[in-house]
Amino acid sequence: MSVLGIDLGGTKLRVAVFTSEADVRHKENISLAGCQGGQVGSLICHQVRQVIQDERFVQDPVQSIGISVPGISRTREGTVWAPNIPGWTDYPLLKEVQEICGSIPVRIESDRACYILGEMWKGNARGAKDAIFLAVGTGIGAGIVADGRILRGANDISGSVGWLTFNTPFKEAFSACGDFEYHASGTGIARMAQQVLAEEISYRGQLRLKPSAEISSHDVFDAYAKNDPLAIRVIDFCVGYWGMAAANLVSIFNPEKIIFGGGVFGPAAEFIPAIKSVALKWAQPLSIQQVSFEASALGSDAGVYGAGYFALQTISSREKS
Amino acid sequence: MSVLGIDLGGTKLRVAVFTSEADVRHKENISLAGCQGGQVGSLICHQVRQVIQDERFVQDPVQSIGISVPGISRTREGTVWAPNIPGWTDYPLLKEVQEICGSIPVRIESDRACYILGEMWKGNARGAKDAIFLAVGTGIGAGIVADGRILRGANDISGSVGWLTFNTPFKEAFSACGDFEYHASGTGIARMAQQVLAEEISYRGQLRLKPSAEISSHDVFDAYAKNDPLAIRVIDFCVGYWGMAAANLVSIFNPEKIIFGGGVFGPAAEFIPAIKSVALKWAQPLSIQQVSFEASALGSDAGVYGAGYFALQTISSREKS
Numbered sequence: 009m010s011v012l013g014i015d016l017g018g019t020k021l022r023v024a025v026f027t028s029e030a031d032v033r034h035k036e037n038i039s040l041a042g043c044q045g046g047q048v049g050s051l052i053c054h055q056v057r058q059v060i061q062d063e064r065f066v067q068d069p070v071q072s073i074g075i076s077v078p079g080i081s082r083t084r085e086g087t088v089w090a091p092n093i094p095g096w097t098d099y100p101l102l103k104e105v106q107e108i109c110g111s112i113p114v115r116i117e118s119d120r121a122c123y124i125l126g127e128m129w130k131g132n133a134r135g136a137k138d139a140i141f142l143a144v145g146t147g148i149g150a151g152i153v154a155d156g157r158i159l160r161g162a163n164d165i166s167g168s169v170g171w172l173t174f175n176t177p178f179k180e181a182f183s184a185c186g187d188f189e190y191h192a193s194g195t196g197i198a199r200m201a202q203q204v205l206a207e208e209i210s211y212r213g214q215l216r217l218k219p220s221a222e223i224s225s226h227d228v229f230d231a232y233a234k235n236d237p238l239a240i241r242v243i244d245f246c247v248g249y250w251g252m253a254a255a256n257l258v259s260i261f262n263p264e265k266i267i268f269g270g271g272v273f274g275p276a277a278e279f280i281p282a283i284k285s286v287a288l289k290w291a292q293p294l295s296i297q298q299v300s301f302e303a304s305a306l307g308s309d310a311g312v313y314g315a316g317y318f319a320l321q322t323i324s325s326r327e328k329s
Numbered sequence: 330m331s332v333l334g335i336d337l338g339g340t341k342l343r344v345a346v347f348t349s350e351a352d353v354r355h356k357e358n359i360s361l362a363g364c365q366g367g368q369v370g371s372l373i374c375h376q377v378r379q380v381i382q383d384e385r386f387v388q389d390p391v392q393s394i395g396i397s398v399p400g401i402s403r404t405r406e407g408t409v410w411a412p413n414i415p416g417w418t419d420y421p422l423l424k425e426v427q428e429i430c431g432s433i434p435v436r437i438e439s440d441r442a443c444y445i446l447g448e449m450w451k452g453n454a455r456g457a458k459d460a461i462f463l464a465v466g467t468g469i470g471a472g473i474v475a476d477g478r479i480l481r482g483a484n485d486i487s488g489s490v491g492w493l494t495f496n497t498p499f500k501e502a503f504s505a506c507g508d509f510e511y512h513a514s515g516t517g518i519a520r521m522a523q524q525v526l527a528e529e530i531s532y533r534g535q536l537r538l539k540p541s542a543e544i545s546s547h548d549v550f551d552a553y554a555k556n557d558p559l560a561i562r563v564i565d566f567c568v569g570y571w572g573m574a575a576a577n578l579v580s581i582f583n584p585e586k587i588i589f590g591g592g593v594f595g596p597a598a599e600f601i602p603a604i605k606s607v608a609l610k611w612a613q614p615l616s617i618q619q620v621s622f623e624a625s626a627l628g629s630d631a632g633v634y635g636a637g638y639f640a641l642q643t644i645s646s647r648e649k650s
Contacts, residue, residue: 138483161583162459168613171580173573174496252494259492262482292489
């Protein structure tokens with residue numbers, strides 16, 4: 009049996025055909041090349057059509073399609089809200105793709121949900137039924153699986169953990185993204201470094217080597233690796249936030265695994281033991297002993313694997329019912 | 330069809346026979362009268378036997394039994410950890426009750442899970458598939474239902490929200506119960522009042538009328554109602570904590586309802602609008618608009634109703650499979 013996974017990102021499309029054992033039969037990345045609105049929908053439909061018609065897959069055709077989107081999949085309506093794709097406030101992706109592929113089932117899921125499904129299928133959460141993917145990149149979100157099922161919430165916006173609060177004095181700026189994301193996302197790390205640079209006028213370290221406004225989280229990690237005191241201050245603060253957020257998720261969910269991924273993990277993966285130490289202090293003491301904190305095994309492929317696994321689950325659940 | 334719900338509390342047993350429409354056919358409360366360990370198990374078995382043999386129910390016998398326990402129900406093992414029942418660290422309740430009732434299915438669930446099930450069946454969460462019961466009494470816990478299913482976690486200890494942290498400077502005392510519970514449970518309210526009394530030596534209000542060590546949360550609520558400045562300070566602090574905790578649950582779960590219950594709500598129910606105002610500031614902005622905050626409709630009966638509903642669901646899921 010074959011399934012098709014598609015992962016729509018902000019700049020590219022990842023397409024892969026998998027066997028039911030998560031082996032890759034075909035895989036390619038396609039640049040969005042500045043596409044907007046309906047062009048992105050057309051690009052996805054074109055890829056679906058190509059795979060369906062591909063002679064290599066005639067003997068063992070694709071039987072289910074899963075699509076990961078960078079935003080909210082409104083599962084009742086079949087529409088997508090994706091803030092980084094211009095025009096996708098309520099985009100009717102399901103209808104468009106379904107018209108291409110007839111009776112082949114199509115399911116659309118948020119990227120964060122696909123990340124944890126990917127790790128459960130082929131990554132570091134294999135065998136787990138209760139697992140969380142904490143995605144820390146430009147923003148912060150969590151894909152949550154409880155007792156084998158994706159947590160969606162009443163209106164498909166569960167896992168918005170960027171909005172977790174740790175009772176920082178409230179700032180209006182949190183209204184756009186939340187306390188946790190404001191401080192401990194990739195964007196947050198860069199912003200915090202810029203703020204500390206503005207305060208510490210006597211600092212002469214390597215973070216002064218480029219204009220403050222151009223500093224990225226990767227510059228901060230790079231400076232940290234060279235024992236830069238300002239970078240250490242910023243990263244230590246974030247380790248505290250990541251640890252408290254993980255502690256709260258552990259106390260609430262009693263999961264087997266928390267997988268740290270997204271662009272920041274990446275470089276922050278080396279801090280996972282330190283994050284666990286912080287969480288150990290705050291979390292429910294039995295639950296924290298039962299959970300394993302790990303880096304994503306699949307990295308930027310987590311979404312496309314998750315989309316594939318979601319497609320596979322769609323068939324399995326149909327066969328059961 | 331009839332089901333039996335039993336709610337074991339720290340001092341009494343609530344027993345009720347319900348119709349499948351949540352109407353009460355029989356209900357009684359039995360004092361534990363200081364029973365410990367196996368005596369409590371025997372008392373439960375005795376009640377089960379009495380109901381099964383009761384002539385009033387011969388025409389429409391009990392077809393399923395649900396039991397709510399004040400602690401952790403280890404669903405795989407059928408054993409119970411209940412810190413307030415001496416000797417119940419790993420008590421084999423399922424086996425004992427099952428021996429009494431033969432082929433009638435028996436399920437045991439934590440009290441917090443039963444609270445939200447009760448509110449979904451006959452209380453303020455009717456019709457909801459995504460709902461949370463925030464139980465604030467001596468301790469703090471949450472019963473969570475996501476997409477119609479109880480959230481259990483990998484080892485049945487999900488919902489331990491008393492351990493939520495809001496980045497208070499860490500104290501060793503949190504190791505016993507967690508930041509949120511330390512500050513904003515009934516015990517926490519009394520403790521905070523005692524601490525503030527010790528600091529504010531010039532205070533001469535009504536909370537000085539009894540020895541500090543005897544002050545309860547109810548004394549603090551009573552003083553609040555009379556505009557006592559110290560009580561206002563303590564309660565306002567707790568409203569902030571309850572609001573942040575609710576905000577975090579809203580951002581994570583995107584629920585339809587959060588029900589506030591337990592002994593503290595009760596008197597704190599009047600603060601639910603203020604709690605919502607705090608949550609509005611911190612939570613995911615779409616989710617917080619979609620959720621309703623309400624007081625428990627069932628009060629101290631939430632557990633026995635939930636046990637009954639759990640029993641009913643057990644039959645329904647058997648009939649489906």
